[in-house]
Amino acid sequence: MADTYRVLVVDDDAAHRTMLNTLVGGWGYEIVDADDGEAAVDAVRAQPVDLVLMDIRMVRVSGLEALERIKTINPAIPIVLMTAYASVEMAVDALKKGAYDYLIKPLDFDKLRLTLARALEHIRLRAENRRLKHQLAGGLQAPDIVGSSPAMVRLMETVAQVAVSEATVMVTGESGTGKELVAAAIHHNSPRRDGPLVKVNCAAITDTLLESELFGHEKGAFTGADRRKEGRFVQADGGSLFLDEVGEMPVSMQVKLLRVIQERELTRVGGEETLSVDVRLVVATNRDLMKMVRAGTFREDLYYRLNVVELKTPPLRERREDIPLLATHFLARFAEKNRKVVDRFSPRAMDLLIRHPWPGNVRELMNTIERAVVLARSACLDRNDFAALEPNPGDGDPDTPPGAFAVDVPLEQIERDAIVNTLASAGGNKSEAARRLGITRKTLREKLKRYNLASTKGK
Incomplete structure (x- = not known):
């Protein structure tokens, strides 16, 4: 083994303990042993132990009592218990007290080997997870970003480079890949970390309210504006503003956003006062904005203003x-x-x-x-x-090739099922579901209403 794990074997039956020492030691583990629960507790205090394999029924101190005491010394140690007396109640009690697993004597050696390997792999993954959180991309403060794949290492190295700058960043990638987490990592590792991080989902706000949401409004600017409201740009002054799903922003708003980026100043809706703002902008999208530029639905000048640095979050299938x-x-x-x-x-x-x-x-x-x-x-x-x-063998004819359509099913039912399944796979995100279905978000809303799915949750 590249890394030798130390296993503490505890059993008051000397012959059984000797057999386990030989068997487990032959699998490449370093063995220490104890003939009683009290001795097991002393062994854990005296030296580092990676795993405890312990009998439950022992004359002086039982395995359950020793388990509880060992957990107070080091709660991270996985403890696998053994007993010749199968008892569901005892198994439940052992698991509640923190046992990793529960094996019945006479032992199934293949199952024992698999259990030990699984328990030690579990603690290795936990340690690796903690290490990566601290070391990924040179110690970035990004506690919720987990991964050691080459794609993630490259991404976080770039995050570390751009975070210290003032450059506008565009985070691209499929829905659910963690674009908001990347934006947060950029802010929390930047010189603006002590300022606010304000987030706006452009797809979750109606076109008529988006301008007020971003720039604020004066009292009486429109029906219902009973007081002055500061917009998100002002709220983010001195910090960072994250505009999620920026590709959903209407063209009329794109013009106004471009002006604020260029001039670093804005005017509230219904107001005349010009306000200066100092904001670092990070935007995200799961859409192909260059394709939208060519289609005339996204301004080319705004695209280049936003895409100073592009960070692409990899899909999970590329970082298995x-x-x-x-x-x-x-x-x-x-x-x-x-x-x-x-x-x-x-x-x-x-x-x-x-x-x-x-x-x-x-x-x-x-x-x-x-x-x-x-x-x-x-x-x-x-x-x-x-x-x-799991693949559902009951869905249609098992001999039907992939991509084939069901027959004798109303077209409306097929469309409804496609919408429901796509929404589910997109995590309820309606903008992403519309993109996958090849329709606009407005069309999707109309179809949800038509099929009595309008209450479906999601953005």
């Missing part, structure tokens, strides 16, 4: 090696959030996660893990916990 790290990161977050004792994936579950295409990218992975944690019935997430990711 990051999936175990991301999955472990989300598992820890949602287990704590939902107060669930869930701390690992089975090899079959992780294999399924790695192989899934993830059309909704990291956002889809995150939602999938949270749903699995909330519904989990054990400490280990298995393939059954991700049944929604």
Whole structure:
């Protein structure tokens, strides 16, 4: 092994302990042993231990009591318990007290080897996750960005370079790839980190209100304007302004945004006073803005003003090696959030996660893990916990080739199903769903209303 892990074997049966020492040591692990729970606690205090393999029933101090005491010394150590007495209640009690897993004697040696490897891989991933958060791209402050793939390392190296500048940055990439997190990393690692980071989703605000939202308005400027309102540019003064989904901005607003960028000043809606603003602009889009420029729906001069530096967030299918790290990161977050004792994936579950295409990218992975944690019935997430990711053999004829259409189904039903499924894969993001369907966001809204789907959540 490249790294030798130290395993503490605890059993008051000398013959069984000797057998385990020989077996586990033969798999490449460094072995220390103890003949009682009290001795196990002393061993953990005396030296670093990576994993504890311990019998439950021992004469002086039981494995359950030793487990609780070891967890107070080092709660990160995975503890695998063994017993000759199968008991569901005892297993549940052990898992509640922090056991990593529970094995029945006589041991299945293949299962024992797999359990030890899985537990040690789990702690390796946690350590790697912490290391990457600290070291990725030279120690950037980006705690929510996880990944060690070449694509992510290149991205974060560029973030580190542009963060210290005042350049306007355009973050591009598919929906759900973490563009907002990249924008936050740029701000929090810039000289403006002590100033505000103000975020605006251009697709979530109606065209008529977007100007007021960005630039503010005077009292009486329009119906309902009963007081003066400062816009997001003024709120972000001295800091950074993040404009998400900037490709959804109407052309009339693009002209006004261009002026503010050029002049660094603005006027509130219904006002005459000119206000100076000092804002670092970061924008994001999942659309091809150059294609929109050629189509006449996005101003070319604004495009070049915004695209001083372009950062492209890679889709998850191009960084599959990051999936175990991301999955472990989300598992820890949602287990704590939902107060669930869930701390690992089975090899079959992780294999399924790695192989899934993830059309909704990291956002889809995150939602999938949270749903699995909330519904989990054990400490280990298995393939059954991700049944929604499995190909459904009941959907149509199994001999139907990929890309074939269902027959004898009303066209409206096919269209409705396509909209529902695309919205789900886009994580509920209506702008992204419209892009994938090849229609405008307005057309999508009309179809949602037509099929009584208007209440579907999403931007």
